[in-house]
Amino acid sequence: xxxxxxxxxxxxxxxxxxxxxxxxxxxxxxxxxxxxxxxxxxxxxxxxxxxxxxxxxxxxxxxxxxxxxxxxxxxxxxxxxxxxxxxxxxxxxxxxxxxxxxxxxxxxxxxxxxxxxxxxxxxxxxxxxxxxxxxxxxxxxxxxxxxxxxxxxxxxxxxxxx
Amino acid sequence: xxxxxxxxxxxxxxxxxxxxxxxxxxxxxxxxxxxxxxxxxxxxxxxxxxxxxxxxxxxxxxxxxxxxxxxxxxxxxxxxxxxxxxxxxxxxxxxxxxxxxxxxxxxxxxxxxxxxxxxxxxxxxxxxxxxxxxxxxxxxxxxxxxxxxxxxxxxxxxxxxx
Amino acid sequence: xxxxxxxxxxxxxxxxxxxxxxxxxxxxxxxxxxxxxxxxxxxxxxxxxxxxxxxxxxxxxxxxxxxxxxxxxxxxxxxxxxxxxxxxxxxxxxxxxxxxxxxxxxxxxxxxxxxxxxxxxxxxxxxxxxxxxxxxxxxxxxxxxxxxxxxxxxxxxxxxxx
Amino acid sequence: xxxxxxxxxxxxxxxxxxxxxxxxxxxxxxxxxxxxxxxxxxxxxxxxxxxxxxxxxxxxxxxxxxxxxxxxxxxxxxxxxxxxxxxxxxxxxxxxxxxxxxxxxxxxxxxxxxxxxxxxxxxxxxxxxxxxxxxxxxxxxxxxxxxxxxxxxxxxxxxxxx
Numbered sequence: 001x002x003x004x005x006x007x008x009x010x011x012x013x014x015x016x017x018x019x020x021x022x023x024x025x026x027x028x029x030x031x032x033x034x035x036x037x038x039x040x041x042x043x044x045x046x047x048x049x050x051x052x053x054x055x056x057x058x059x060x061x062x063x064x065x066x067x068x069x070x071x072x073x074x075x076x077x078x079x080x081x082x083x084x085x086x087x088x089x090x091x092x093x094x095x096x097x098x099x100x101x102x103x104x105x106x107x108x109x110x111x112x113x114x115x116x117x118x119x120x121x122x123x124x125x126x127x128x129x130x131x132x133x134x135x136x137x138x139x140x141x142x143x144x145x146x147x148x149x150x151x152x153x154x155x156x157x158x159x160x161x162x
Numbered sequence: 163x164x165x166x167x168x169x170x171x172x173x174x175x176x177x178x179x180x181x182x183x184x185x186x187x188x189x190x191x192x193x194x195x196x197x198x199x200x201x202x203x204x205x206x207x208x209x210x211x212x213x214x215x216x217x218x219x220x221x222x223x224x225x226x227x228x229x230x231x232x233x234x235x236x237x238x239x240x241x242x243x244x245x246x247x248x249x250x251x252x253x254x255x256x257x258x259x260x261x262x263x264x265x266x267x268x269x270x271x272x273x274x275x276x277x278x279x280x281x282x283x284x285x286x287x288x289x290x291x292x293x294x295x296x297x298x299x300x301x302x303x304x305x306x307x308x309x310x311x312x313x314x315x316x317x318x319x320x321x322x323x324x
Numbered sequence: 325x326x327x328x329x330x331x332x333x334x335x336x337x338x339x340x341x342x343x344x345x346x347x348x349x350x351x352x353x354x355x356x357x358x359x360x361x362x363x364x365x366x367x368x369x370x371x372x373x374x375x376x377x378x379x380x381x382x383x384x385x386x387x388x389x390x391x392x393x394x395x396x397x398x399x400x401x402x403x404x405x406x407x408x409x410x411x412x413x414x415x416x417x418x419x420x421x422x423x424x425x426x427x428x429x430x431x432x433x434x435x436x437x438x439x440x441x442x443x444x445x446x447x448x449x450x451x452x453x454x455x456x457x458x459x460x461x462x463x464x465x466x467x468x469x470x471x472x473x474x475x476x477x478x479x480x481x482x483x484x485x486x
Numbered sequence: 487x488x489x490x491x492x493x494x495x496x497x498x499x500x501x502x503x504x505x506x507x508x509x510x511x512x513x514x515x516x517x518x519x520x521x522x523x524x525x526x527x528x529x530x531x532x533x534x535x536x537x538x539x540x541x542x543x544x545x546x547x548x549x550x551x552x553x554x555x556x557x558x559x560x561x562x563x564x565x566x567x568x569x570x571x572x573x574x575x576x577x578x579x580x581x582x583x584x585x586x587x588x589x590x591x592x593x594x595x596x597x598x599x600x601x602x603x604x605x606x607x608x609x610x611x612x613x614x615x616x617x618x619x620x621x622x623x624x625x626x627x628x629x630x631x632x633x634x635x636x637x638x639x640x641x642x643x644x645x646x647x648x
Contacts, residue, residue, distance in 0.1 A: 012508060019593040019642045022498060022539075024510065038281030039269060040303035041319050053508075107201060107505040112597050113437070119200030122281040125303055126288035141202035141287055156505045157203050174346060181431040181480045184336060184377075186348065215346075269343040273436050275599070318343045362605030363593060364627035365643050431525060443524030443608040449627055450612035465526035465611055481527050 003043035004128055005074035006031060009065065010051040011082030013117045015109035026051040030110045031080065034121050042125070045074070054082025054089070054105075062092045075099045078128045080121065083107060083151055083158075086137055090146035093135045102128040104138045107156050165205035166290055167236035168193060171227065172213040173244030175279045177271035188213040192272045193242065196283050204287070207236070216244025216251070216267075224254045231258055239263045240290045242283065245313055245320075248299055252308035255297045264290040266300045269318050327367035328452055329398035330355060333389065334375040335406030337441045339433035350375040354434045355404065358445050366449070369398070378406025378413070378429075386416045393420055401425045402452045404445065407475055407482075410461055414470035417459045426452040428462045431480050489529035490614055491560035492517060495551065496537040497568030499603045501595035512537040516596045517566065520607050528611070531560070540568025540575070540591075548578045555582055563587045564614045566607065569637055569644075572623055576632035579621045588614040590624045593642050 008014065008031055016027035031046050049068060050061060069077055075098065081089055083105045090103050104124035110117035124138035135146035139158040148161050170176065170193055178189035193208050211230060212223060231239055237260065243251055245267045252265050266286035272279035286300035297308035301320040310323050332338065332355055340351035355370050373392060374385060393401055399422065405413055407429045414427050428448035434441035448462035459470035463482040472485050494500065494517055502513035517532050535554060536547060555563055561584065567575055569591045576589050590610035596603035610624035621632040625644040634647050 017594050017598050020639070034281070035303070037276060037278060038285070038303060039278045039319065040281070041321075042303035044303070108503050111599060112503050113599055114199060114597070116199060116201045118280045119196070119202070119284040122284040122303070123200070123288045126285045126300065126305065127292060129305065130289060130292040138288065141197070141200060141204035141206070141284070143288065143291065153506070157201065159203075179432050179436050182477070270341050273438070274341050275435060275437055315344070358605070359627070361600060361602060362609070362627060363602045363643065364605070365645075366627035368627070438523060440523060440525045442604045443520070443526070446605040446608040446627070447524070447612045450609045450624065450629065451616060453629065454613060454616035462612065465521070465524060465528035465530070465608070467612065467615065481525065483527075 002076075002129065003045060003074065004076050004078055004125065005072055006044050006046045006078045006080070007065065007068060008046065008048045008051075008080045009054075009057075009061075009082070011054050011080060011105045012109055013080050013106035013121070014051060016111040024109065027111065030117070031121070034110060034118050037118060038122055040125075044125070052082070054085040057082070057085055057089070062089055065089060066092055066096075069093055069096055069099065069101055075133075076128045077101045078124055079103045081105050083139070087146070087149055087151060090135050090137055090149070094146050096135065098133055100128055100131055100133050100136075102131070102136045102138050102143075164238075164291065165207060165236070166238050166240055166287065167234055168206050168208045168240045168242070169227065169230060170208060170210045170213075170242045171216075171219075171223075171244070173216050173242060173267045174271055175242055175268035175283070176213060178273040186271065189273065192279070193283070196272060196280050199280060200284055202287075206287070214244070216247040219244070219247055219251070224251055227251060228254055228258075231255055231261065231263055237261045237295075238290045240286055241265045243267050245269060245301070249308070249311055249313060252297050252299055252311070256308050258297065260295055262290055262293055262295050262298075264293070264298045264300050264305075326400075326453065327369060327398070328400050328402055328449065329396055330368050330370045330402045330404070331389065331392060332370060332372045332375075332404045333378075333381075333385075333406070335378050335404060335429045336433055337404055337430035337445070338375060340435040348433065351435065354441070355445070358434060358442050361442060362446055364449075368449070376406070378409040381406070381409055381413070386413055389413060390416055390420075393417055393423065393425055399423045399457075400452045402448055403427045405429050407431060407463070411470070411473055411475060414459050414461055414473070418470050420459065422457055424452055424455055424457050424460075426455070426460045426462050426467075488562075488615065489531060489560065490562050490564055490611065491558055492530050492532045492564045492566070493551065493554060494532060494534045494537075494566045495540075495543075495547075495568070497540050497566060497591045498595055499566055499592035499607070500537060502597040510595065513597065516603070517607070520596060520604050523604060524608055526611075530611070538568070540571040543568070543571055543575070548575055551575060552578055552582075555579055555585065555587055561585045561619075562614045564610055565589045567591050569593060569625070573632070573635055573637060576621050576623055576635070580632050582621065584619055586614055586617055586619050586622075588617070588622045588624050588629075
């Protein structure tokens with residue numbers, strides 16, 4: 001049976017509300033909740049790498065992601081990631097040639113009623129199983145190659161460069 | 163820009179609660195609601211074919227689906243469908259060779275808090291854009307070929323025959 | 325510390341979706357889920373009496389409710405009940421003079437995203453603690469005396485007779 | 487027909503997620519959304535006074551609330567308010583003797599799946615219609631007099647002083 005490796009790194013998708021502090025905080029269980037809601041029977045092996053806003057990621061963090069992707073035996077890897085520097089991390093991974101690596105995330109945290117988290121994670125979960133080797137970003141119902149995608153910060157959507 | 167044709171046929175995914183009758187009824191707007199929640203920017207051309215429980219579908223209904231798939235100019239077609247006879251409809255479509263056709267649905271209607279509708283539709287939306295020509299069922303985070311899938315009615319999940 | 329007795333009898337408020345049968349079924353845990361979501365610290369003593377659509381209730385059922393209300397030591401009693409015969413059950417209880425008894429329910433089951441269950445139960449939970457002895461129906465943000473209320477079946481709302 | 491005046495002042499109950507900024511912001515429509523979900527037919531006259539975290543309220547803000555409560559012709563007034571200084575505002579209003587004024591709010595914004603906003607607002611909406619003149623805080627399924635309540639910041643709940 002096929003399986004998928006999932007590296008979670010934090011980002012908007014992972015946020016929940018802490019009622020004591022009144023702040024958005026990270027929820028380490030968000031991926032499992034989404035897979036359960038989706039009645040997913042695929043073998044998704046979840047490995048938390050970090051819980052960070054992608055604007056707070058530095059080169060050490062991106063090296064960590066790169067090395068985990070390289071070292072991992074799985075050839076189909078899904079990465080949940082903040083949207084702000086998702087393109088940058090995808091570029092960082094572009095040296096990896098023999099794997100299918102897909103990055104996804106959300107504009108609205110899973111904990112909100114109107115979140116796009118379930119949609120994006122599910123969409124990307126198919127992408128990582130079906131596309132040939134390469135580095136992709138899956139957002140807004142579309143699959144983008146790492147070298148032809150940008151975040152439109154005004155619209156809050158991803159789009160092709162050309 | 164690429165696009166996807168979506169034929170909706172009803173099924174569990176499309177049900178909502180009618181508070182006057184106290185019955186589950188069909189909601190003709192469920193697909194658009196899911197795409198909006200997913201912040202989908204892909205061009206999804208929705209064509210409602212019917213609103214039926216799949217157990218109520220007869221050969222005339224399946225002929226309608228078959229003919230619409232054949233006649234339509236789009237080569238990537240997503241079909242939302244009740245789960246009970248989804249495999250039967252997939253088999254019916256297997257004579258079509260030059261298109262990618264994906265069937266999906268839900269075990270729990272979109273209107274429920276714990277629905278798998280968003281997950282399944284989003285997952286299938288990537289499948290239909292990425293897999294080569296053929297007839298597929300996308301459920302439970304997995305893509306099944308039409309001739310190697312069955313519904314496990316006890317578990318409420320889809321699984322391979324072999 | 326004050327407390328409230330809650331008799332649950334079923335009705336629309338208690339329904340959830342059974343994904344195997346495709347039917348709406350009763351969820352014995354709906355009251356506790358609502359109280360938890362409401363972060364309720366009041367001592368609500370839940371006693372399930374039955375799980376029935378109110379259209380299926382007969383005189384034996386109503387006698388059960390009446391006797392439980394009479395025999396119970398608590399003088400503040402909240403009853404969750406189907407809306408179709410809620411007025412009939414309220415009338416049945418009108419012989420009880422020394423207690424505050426409030427009936428409530430929902431037009432849309434708790435399991436649906438757009439349910440009025442939390443609103444109604446919370447509203448009624450205040451009513452039962454604040455109104456003087458008598459039999460009341462709490463629905464649609466209003467408290468009705470048992471002898472001046474009817475269900476408008478066309479609108480799906482409760483209203484005064486005069 | 488009876489009616490209730492509702493002054494909204496902001497607070498946690500009113501927050502939603504802004505997907506462009508990634509911040510929690512105020513949603514001016516949260517009260518109407520809750521009343522609609524509750525299928526409320528009561529005449530609730532909503533008057534927005536401000537949109538503030540209650541920690542950011544100053545004496546000018548509290549004077550505004552006090553004067554609005556005094557000047558308004560309605561004698562049943564519901565105030566939605568941040569929880570952190572709700573007790574302080576209630577105290578400020580205690581000079582008003584001939585009205586029933588109820589303050590409520592939420593620990594988790596309405597926009598979140600697990601919010602207590604609907605529960606609290608509905609509960610308070612009954613309180614304001616049923617209790618005699620006085621100033622009250624309605625939270626956690628309980629009604630507190632203004633001079634016998636405190637927020638337990640560690641638990642995120644309201645409790646009596648004695």
